[in-house]
Amino acid sequence: MLQKTTKLLVTTALIAGLATVANAAEKVKWTLATTWGSTLNPFIDSPTNMAKLVEEMSDGRFKIRIDAANKHKSPLGILDMVKGGQYDMGHSASYYWKGKDIETLPFTTMPFGLTAPEQYAWFYYGGGMELMQKAYAKHGVLSYPGGNTGNQMGGWFRKEINSLDDLKGLKMRIPGFAGEVMAKLGLTVTNIAPGELYTSLERGTIDALEWVGPGMDISMGFHKIAPYYYTGWHEPATELQFMVNEKSYEKLPKDLQQILLTAMRVSAYDMYIQNYHMSSEAWSTMLTEFPNIKVKTFPKPVMDAMKKANDELLTELKAQSPLLKETLESQEAYQKKSRKWTEMSDYLYLKDNL
């Protein structure tokens, strides 16, 4: 009797012990909604790599399922889904919901603004992260850099742009603040989800569009319809964005929080480098493989008009909210400071080594 009781109790105790082990290794399963299609490299690679790192670093305790746009059918509604808790996380671009919350606009990129290293320095060492968290706090959402495209090309046009008159009346897909600049110059401006871009251009819903740069644009086929490819002014360092539902985040144990934060941070940097590589590859063969593409820079009077419109719109923008004003002025001050260093270091070096 002694033996049997003891065995029973020992077994119970062992089960209790194993339960402790199981509890320590409780599995967390999250879902993430992206704006992108399931094959849209490198945008989709950023959340995909992030989830892979999270799973491997947590030894399988933390898994994040990635839902591409065709699954949730709401490519431009990611903020709402993360805010509402339908998804624990999102991957998108902050400037896509400037119509709903203008304070979230400057965290993607601004026309004539910071370059990629300048902007990362502003985010991580110049106060940018704190301002971004302030803007997203009202939504119960945490926001983090999600991958930078680097300097974007100015877009694909059916005809050469020789003057401001050539721009007037064009229907163009161009998101963010650059869209407002173009609207002020007389274009009809719209944003369209990535999956519908080619069809919109083909059917004439739009006359022109900007997407990203050679690495991503060529596979979309825009050059077949609109062969004039303009260099960039409007998105010098487009940062995509991870969003995390605050309540979901707070439920995570501390180690998984750090695993998540680190995986997001490294995946964002990696996407910048991956896209730099893809654009380098594409640019080096583009002009020989697709000789109909005509690379152009907007004429000076057009660029000057864009700068003037941008300056005027910025003044109006700053009047809209104190946090927005603080954010824009923080970026401007940081740009003034860091651009001097960019000039003395990379710019001067490149000038002699092209």
Added chain:
Amino acid sequence: MLQKTTKLLVTTALIAGLATVANAAEKVKWTLATTWGSTLNPFIDSPTNMAKLVEEMSDGRFKIRIDAANKHKSPLGILDMVKGGQYDMGHSASYYWKGKDIETLPFTTMPFGLTAPEQYAWFYYGGGMELMQKAYAKHGVLSYPGGNTGNQMGGWFRKEINSLDDLKGLKMRIPGFAGEVMAKLGLTVTNIAPGELYTSLERGTIDALEWVGPGMDISMGFHKIAPYYYTGWHEPATELQFMVNEKSYEKLPKDLQQILLTAMRVSAYDMYIQNYHMSSEAWSTMLTEFPNIKVKTFPKPVMDAMKKANDELLTELKAQSPLLKETLESQEAYQKKSRKWTEMSDYLYLKDNL
């Protein structure tokens, strides 16, 4: 009696259960030797942040102690200590042991070579990592990017350099391949560990030196002795380096391996951004706070002579080993390809927005 025995057995069983937990959470303790002093920001921040992330992501299961140069007294001997197993890890710069193993030279930076985003793209997407592992395999050491300084300044000189004759006979601290270029131009070239730089300049052991850039140089005080500050040509993207003893690495469980790899990768990127920030801050106030500093660019005939010497030395270098030849040619091909994109994107943009 039944009660007592049972309690004893239950306690034993619980201990066994807890032992299982403890075993699953077995602690790993590593040591890392750096070339740097314990306050040398941001160089020391890269391994320090890496170790902090490793500890937090592993919930304390994996700790890495950082030994600064004053502890191990061998700032330029890090490879040997990691190779010999005195340390599990190191943090240094690959070009410091070009005299021992010339194949490890090109993984830091090369004169007139790749910029930071180009070089990261080469490492991670253009074959650079594979070549670096090949070079270090003979030492039983794994090697990873450890933080980029960005474009470095050309150095501090006591007198203005107006011609090649002004360079001849100068004793200069300048490491890596750039040192060989300078030697070919008639300088006496040496490498000196960071902790001894100021004293060497003050005592006249050297007449000139290059260190990093405004963010790190100003606090060293070089401008008090040698106020001519030249812009860069010789280290366009100096990548520091994490080294890991291969046997130590293989003993780690898979999750801790991934935690280590990810922590190293993100800390390297972060140091690039941190130094960009520090240099931007320093540059913006340097000329008003230290009006005796004279910023200069080497005259064209001097720069042309450097390029010519560099080209000639590269030809000799490639003859030294097939792996070295493969690495240098891989970098050259990647630079040709990526520089075109750098020109069309950041360079053209900056040209209009300085």
